[in-house]
Amino acid sequence: MNKLTCPYCYGKFAEKEITFRCGGLRPIEGDPCAPERDRVREQILGDNTYQLPVVAGNGKRLSARCGKCHNETTIQICPHCHSQLPVHYSKIDNRMVAMIGAKFSGKSVYMTVLLHELIHRVGRRFDAAVTGADERTRKEFSSEERTLYTEGVLPVTTRTAAADRGRAPFVFRVSLGERKRFRSTLRHTVLSFFDTAGEDLESDKGVAENVRYLSCADGIIVLLDPLTVPNVMEKFGLDPSVLPSAAQREAARSDSPINILTRVTEVLQKLPGAGPNKMIDIPVAVAFSKVDALWEGLPEDSPLRQPAPGTPYFDERDGEAVHAHVQALLYDWEGGQIDALLTKNYRTFRYFGLSALGAVPPALAPGQQRQKVGGTIQPHRVEDPFLWLLSRLKVVATGKD
Numbered sequence: 001m002n003k004l005t006c007p008y009c010y011g012k013f014a015e016k017e018i019t020f021r022c023g024g025l026r027p028i029e030g031d032p033c034a035p036e037r038d039r040v041r042e043q044i045l046g047d048n049t050y051q052l053p054v055v056a057g058n059g060k061r062l063s064a065r066c067g068k069c070h071n072e073t074t075i076q077i078c079p080h081c082h083s084q085l086p087v088h089y090s091k092i093d094n095r096m097v098a099m100i101g102a103k104f105s106g107k108s109v110y111m112t113v114l115l116h117e118l119i120h121r122v123g124r125r126f127d128a129a130v131t132g133a134d135e136r137t138r139k140e141f142s143s144e145e146r147t148l149y150t151e152g153v154l155p156v157t158t159r160t161a162a163a164d165r166g167r168a169p170f171v172f173r174v175s176l177g178e179r180k181r182f183r184s185t186l187r188h189t190v191l192s193f194f195d196t197a198g199e200d201l202e203s204d205k206g207v208a209e210n211v212r213y214l215s216c217a218d219g220i221i222v223l224l225d226p227l228t229v230p231n232v233m234e235k236f237g238l239d240p241s242v243l244p245s246a247a248q249r250e251a252a253r254s255d256s257p258i259n260i261l262t263r264v265t266e267v268l269q270k271l272p273g274a275g276p277n278k279m280i281d282i283p284v285a286v287a288f289s290k291v292d293a294l295w296e297g298l299p300e301d302s303p304l305r306q307p308a309p310g311t312p313y314f315d316e317r318d319g320e321a322v323h324a325h326v327q328a329l330l331y332d333w334e335g336g337q338i339d340a341l342l343t344k345n346y347r348t349f350r351y352f353g354l355s356a357l358g359a360v361p362p363a364l365a366p367g368q369q370r371q372k373v374g375g376t377i378q379p380h381r382v383e384d385p386f387l388w389l390l391s392r393l394k395v396v397a398t399g400k401d
């Protein structure tokens, strides 16, 4: 059976299991339906707000009739968490992109910057329109965007999945292709991004809370902080102040990328269908964040210092050059342990190097509560891992110049 995955709770269901919600319109006779308690949302999402009544129906049909007000409704909801599904959800592609990485590796900053870039700039490169798929995503994303871009304030540590049950992923709709005069070749893809807490990677319990999310992923971005690779700070002659807070410096000391990758690999091997001796099939983009801190120490012709190509497809030649360069750096930095682990366990992986901010943010001043961005945000190569994943998932084309 063709199982669909909810982009909000990652539960699986068949098309016919999709449920409906009353639209609350005034009926010809009597009163319109009023919002009421929704115990499913209370239990699954910790959301206690009142909702219009749930309407039973067959998801293969695009509408159902409310038993109370007798109005027809086309609002489709997930049978597990009662979240409203994107329009025609069962008819369009949906892809889950998971992102994981250690505490302070830069996941929250990266996610905001990547989505901002997809909406404002990269979309144009691909003639793609990227929009929030629901009201909450649009509101919450705008608020995170404002905090980072307008107020210049960096995010606080993301709370663990257990501590923050109500936190939902951002769900975006990407529409790619051309609208021709007589025929639309527009393809819609629903993307679900869940910003995990690095802290969840530190314990088995935390990992278990995130397993459902990882097990549904079509592609994974593992974000690694190169400044936490042993010897890198010394090799590049960096001052500890490139890790702006004491908490970050402490985290950098205690958890190196090879440890993180080992734990991530164990998680993926425990998923259904996987096994300790089986290669992992999900494409994994291994992206080093914060490369702005390393620029000065890299040769001028390093592919990591060149801007991302502007082609309307994933540039395979550039991608391979970056991959080979990062691989060589890893052998120099830590003797290729990371590369050996990935080669042994992953069928499809690729290295990337990116900077979300474009510069090292200034250290916290005494008494300062929240860390701020130095100047304007100048992202570098943030789209690469994402476009590579989409090219593996056949959402965007691959090309060589």
Ligand SMILES: Nc1nc2c(ncn2[C@@H]2O[C@H](COP(=O)(O)OP(=O)(O)OP(=O)(O)O)[C@@H](O)[C@H]2O)c(=O)[nH]1
Pocket: 101, 102, 103, 104, 105, 106, 107, 108, 109, 110, 154, 155, 156, 157, 158, 159, 196, 197, 198, 199, 244, 289, 290, 291, 292, 293, 354, 355, 356, 357, 358, 359, 360, 361, 371
């Ligand atoms: N130099 C540099 N530092 C960055 C960049 N992005 C993030 N940082 C630094 O890394 C810190 C942590 O970034 P977050 O995005 O909050 O990290 P996270 O992975 O979400 O961390 P948790 O939520 O605790 O798991 C920021 O406060 C910045 O100091 C970057 O592009 N360049």
Ligand SMILES: [Mg+2]
Pocket: 107, 108, 109, 155, 156, 157, 158, 195, 196, 197, 198
């Ligand atoms: Mg975070």
Ligand SMILES: [Zn+2]
Pocket: 006, 007, 008, 009, 010, 011, 078, 079, 080, 081, 082, 083
């Ligand atoms: Zn759901």
Ligand SMILES: [Zn+2]
Pocket: 022, 023, 024, 032, 033, 053, 066, 067, 068, 069, 070, 071
């Ligand atoms: Zn009704």
